[in-house]
Amino acid sequence: MTPRGGQRGIARTLLERHGKTFAEEAGIRLKDTPQPLYQTLVLAALLSARIRASVAVAAARALFDAGLRTPRRMTGATWQQRVDALGEGGYRRYDERTATQLGDGARLLLDRYGGDLRRMRDAADGTADALRAALQEVPGIGPAGAGIFLREVQAVWTGLAPCLDPKALQGAERLGLPGEAGKLARLVGKDESAAFASALVRAALDASVVDDVLRAADA
Structure with a gap:
């Protein structure tokens, strides 16, 4: 009924x-600026793994609390520092692989887009399908992670809505x-x-x- x-x-x-x-839950003040957009991508990568959403959110918060809020800070951290931050958030099942992917993904974003996801959006002409394809070139972002990212950023990239x-x-x-x-x-x-x-x-x-x-x- x-x-x-x-x-x-x-x-x-x-x-x-x-x-x-979920971005809000992770403490991300989402705006159309590089840092919160990158943080949302990190969160999307964590949420896309087969792990509870609450653990992924806690791990994202731990990474950001450790200062890893930008691609440059992520690549500047050691692999062990990334592992330790993920572990602090309870993200232990995939911590080693994810720590590697976060570093590799941040490096790709710096090399290709100057660390600014708005440049990725512009290169894709803001279309959802092209953005999905570009996002999946980032290590650690598959179809699920790309979908999560677009779902979250439609709050500021309103052309994607719904x-x-x-x-x-x-x-x-x-x-x-x-x-x-x-x-x-x-x-x-x-x-x-x-x-x-x-x-x-x-x-x-x-x-x-x-x-x-x-x-x-x-x-």
């Missing part, structure tokens, strides 16, 4: 109760919402797209989020 508020009511309840981007990756669409299905990005986007404001997408991902990852939203929407 559909809650009395219908699909729009479910979407609004989801946003109000779980509408926090950008919903497969995990967000899975969350929509569990909530009884449309499975198409265009239809989902019409349930919320355009400036809410990133928060809505993150909330949908939380619904996909945690059944208790679905129960909480549906119960509250029907209250």
Whole structure:
């Protein structure tokens, strides 16, 4: 049975109760400037591994607390320093491989784009498909990581909105919402797209989020 508020009511309840981007959770003040965009890419790489989202967020915070907030600082750190920061955040299963990928990825961004992801966006003419392809040339960023990054940065790269990756669409299905990005986007404001997408991902990852939203929407 559909809650009395219908699909729009479910979407609004989801946003109000779980509408926090993963970048925000990781302490990233996302703006269209090089440092927070790079931090979001690091977070996307961590989130794309088969590890709990809470651990990936904690590891990102640990890396940033260790001062590794820019490609130059990431390449300037030793491999062991990167491993230690990841371990501090509880990211131990993939720490050694990820430490290598973070260093290699930062070097590629410096060499190819001067460490500025806006240059990657401009080279791709801001199109999502071209950006996905360019992002996947960065070590540690596969299809999932590219999707996560675009999902998060649509808050500042608004031309990408609505950008919903497969995990967000899975969350929509569990909530009884449309499975198409265009239809989902019409349930919320355009400036809410990133928060809505993150909330949908939380619904996909945690059944208790679905129960909480549906119960509250029907209250």
